[in-house]
Amino acid sequence: ANGTDVSYVDVAIIGAGPAGCMAADVLSRFTDRGLSVRVFDKRSAKLDNGQADGLNSRTLEIFESLGFIESVEKEGSRMSEINFWNPCPDTGRLVRTAKIPDTIPGLSRFQQTILHQGRVEAHLLQDAATHSKGAILPERSMLPESLEIDESVVDDVDAYPITLTIRHLSDEESNPSGYKGDENGTRSGLFRSSLLSAAEEEALYKKQQEQRVETVKAKYVIGCDGAHSWTRRQLGVNMIGDQTNFVWGVLDMKPLTNFPDIRMRCAIHSANAGSVMVIPQERDLVRLYIQLPIQVVPGERVDKSKVTPEFILETARRVLHPYTLDTDHIDWFTGYHIGQRLTESFGKHNRVFLAGDACHTHSPKAGQGMNTSMQDTWNLCWKLGAVITGVAKRELLQTYSDERQVVAKTLIDFDTKFSKLFSGKPASADDVDDGVDLKEFKDVFATGNLFAAGMSINYTDSIVVGKDGSKGAVRSRPELASKLAVGERFFSAQVVNHASATADQLTTRIPYTGAFRILVFPGDVAKPQLMQRLEKFAAYLDSPESVVSKYTPSNLPRWSIIDPVTIHAAERTSLELYDFPQPSIFHPHNYKRLYVDGPSHHRGDGKAYEAYGISKEEGAVVVVRPDQYIGLITGLEDTDTLDAYFAQFMLPAKDGGFPGSKVPKVLPPD
Ligand code: FAD
Structure with a gap:
């Protein structure tokens, strides 16, 4: 059928990745107070392997707070130690040079755990469905086509200033073929990787048939639609930053190897064949991040046809030599082009917000993207819930971009340093200036650990953080x-x-x-x-x-x-x-x-x-x-x-507040 219909919603979430699923879950606690939420994703298929997999301590604490940490811990693979492998200065042979704990001991009750993104999204959505009594379920195969903001009513708390039109796609239109996997059961992540331009990615979801187009009037919209964010482009907000000339491949596989640290997180720098990072995963799989011998001129696109599982595996073998590396199953592979980019702004009018990869993109090796993306909407959505249900003032929403922009900037700076050290060739006696000082690499890893665990965040003074009174009336003791x-x-x-x-x-x-x-x-x-x-x-x-x-x-x-x-x-x-x-x-x-x-x-x-x-x-x-x-x-x-x-940020209850304790005084026993 072809036609339009109009409906109203408090919050429309575009994109059901980690940021969108976290937004849905955090908002689900307000549905019994009348708040309504819809989640739209253009893809029909849920992720069931590959993509992000590292959950840092802070994210695990958030999962504890949401109430499903036990199932995540049961399913995931916990990481305990990082081993550094480097060429022996005398022989050039790969040797283990240092070991450090993966999470700084004593930092948190939870240590970095590996669980793939699809399962993380599933936990969040299950929790959102439970708390909203089934009201919040993602609507897949839904492609937004237009977004308009009526600027004249953005300050009216009761208004629905945003109009979205959304096209319902058929299953075929919303399920790119690459994701279905080859005859060996190996799935490709290339169709959603940074090797594709926004236009190439968009072309995958083309409308071939006439489908229903819906009009949705929303009070608030959260753009959680990833690195090529359609929402960001509708706002005319740019991403600022550069791409490097490093290309990396990723393999999730069952390893057959005599390398002794395959169940450890490892950072391996070979003398001449590039670098590998090893991440032990759940289900006895191992992820390898492999620097590929493909150099691109910044600004130019990588030839994707070169990035095959066989080519990535062969490159990994050369880095790990003389250790052997084989496999009887490759679960998933992808490639990416390292770049660090940050959005100019986190939204517009505190009515449309951007979160996750829509705001910040960087290399995946420091394991920060999914964590930071979820932590963006973890920060935003309790504020949104409080404002929409009339408990807090709209000014509270400004603290979202004030707080998270600083985190995103720190993340981009950290990743620039970290990925450069990872991609460089080890310094040798004759090229000390160009090569990577492996001691510096280990030190950055160790000091970056506090940041990587999500524990270095310290939000500045604001109406909701009363430190020294510089931004509000309140001073802590x-x-x-x-x-x-x-x-x-x-x-x-x-x-x-x-x-x-x-x-x-x-x-x-x-x-x-x-x-x-x-x-x-x-x-x-x-x-x-x-x-x-x-x-x-x-x-x-x-x-x-x-x-x-x-x-x-x-x-x-x-x-x-x-x-x-x-x-x-x-x-x-x-x-x-x-x-x-x-x-x-x-x-x-x-x-x-x-x-x-x-x-x-x-x-x-x-x-x-x-x-x-x-x-x-x-x-x-x-x-x-x-x-x-x-x-x-x-x-x-x-x-x-x-x-x-x-x-500073709350609104007195309209009905005059709590009319005094209704709890009868109970007399103490004799
Ligand atoms: P995405 O995960 O990109 O989700 C966006 C969602 O929006 C998707 O479901 C998509 O279908 C949907 N969408 C897109 N466009 C539209 C549209 N126009 N309309 C409707 N829906 C749309 N991060 C970590 O923290 N730890 C790691 O260990 C880690 N490893 C990684 C390994 C690899 C190989 C890669 C590629 C990334 C890794 N990352 C890691 C980064 C992480 O995947 C991202 O940072 C994270 O997925 C971002 O979450 P998001 O919700 O913002 O966006």
Whole structure:
């Protein structure tokens, strides 16, 4: 049928790659508050092998927060060590020269894990479907054709300023033949690689038949449509940067080899045959990244017909010589041309946003693209959910590009340095100036590890990050939690549930729900003056003037917008549950509000106060944003600071807020 119809949606997501699937999942927590989401992808086929596969520690922490880390850990292949192989200075023979841990020990509870992009997308979409009760499912074979913004209404929160037209494609039109694989079951990733121009890629999805064209009016659009982003081109936003003359091939295969480190991550520089990186994958597969003996003039396109699995394997053999390399199955292959490019802007009018590869492209070897792409929409979508459901001001959305543009720039700089060192030939006595200093390479690898793990992000002062008050009214008291940093992700420590005596990681108590957390550290409340101070703080939280009351619509559960969780430092057995103020600190219908920093029966003592640098005499209040970054550190008496912090970006609930506690006071037992 040929025709048009019009529908309305709060958020239209274009592209169901890692960035789009994360966006869908983060927004799914708002669907029960009326938020609607549609996800469009031009391809009909889901990915089931190849592409990105490295999940860094920060992404794994996010998966814990979303609630599906256990299945990812079960399926994935964890990486533990990096081995460096280089030519022996005397003989030129390949030798192992160093070993370092793959993830810096102690950085996170989760270490870099390999799981291919298709499975990652599937986990996110499954989670989104569960939380939206089936309302969010990607619509495949859907090709957007036009995007218009009515600029006159972009500041009207209730308007639908964006009009999209979307063509429904047939299965045939939306499934490029390369992806179907050859007679040996080897699939090619070339049809979606950087070896194709935007025009060549677009031509793959040509409309041969007349299909339905739909008009979608959206409040917000997120362009998650990858490196050749159609959305970015509709906005007239450019990518700035260069391509190098290095071409790399990638093979996912079952290896038959006598190379001893094939189940380790390895960086191998041969004397004259180029470099290889080894990544042990799930299902006993191994990924090899292989520098190909193809040089291109920047600006010119690579001859794709040369990039065959046989050619890539043969090149890898030369690098690994004298070790042997064979295979009985190549699962997937691709090629790419290294370039580092960054978008001029992350969107327009805070109505259309760009995320993921649509904003930043670089070489895949540092394993950053999928991670950064998911972390872009992890940052954006809780803000979008809060704004659309009327909880937060539209100004909050500006912090998305302010925060993520800095991360993208750092990523591009890191990758430029990293990939140059990877692609260069090792320095020898006679060409020290041109070659790669292999010690420098190892050092960049080791120092880059903090960044590569996703742990070096520190968001600057803004309306939602109150550091020194330079951008907003609010100033933290960082000395109260000297080992935490405002703007950085809140890390976990073990605490003990006061009601059940079970040991829990604190981050498992504060999973992603879209809520802010007020972590209350009142100190050693066995001391009467500290208990009195906690009671005063609790009286504030329970009052109609508190941030919890002011910003929570009365038809939502009491702690769905701002959720206080208390971790005290008194001896657990010295106080009963009913010694604590109700309902914000202890709640008789929710025993997961009150924790102790102290010893557990089976898992030792988490020493959370020590880990966070909080004094048991002074205590602290730590505000953690929905994405687990720290927004504010202050004291228990600083309720004015809390008020000022939230007032910068929150909107008081229209119905006057929470009408007081509905929880009956329960009398303590005799
Ligand atoms: P994409 O994954 O490109 O997804 C874009 C989606 O949008 C696709 O589903 C596409 O079909 C759809 N789309 C495109 N155009 C349109 C349109 N016009 N309309 C509708 N839909 C459209 N990153 C890592 O973090 N770790 C790694 O280990 C890693 N290894 C890599 C290895 C290789 C070989 C390659 C090629 C990349 C690797 N990357 C890695 C990078 C990673 O794949 C990308 O950075 C990541 O996939 C970007 O996610 P995205 O969602 O922004 O875009």
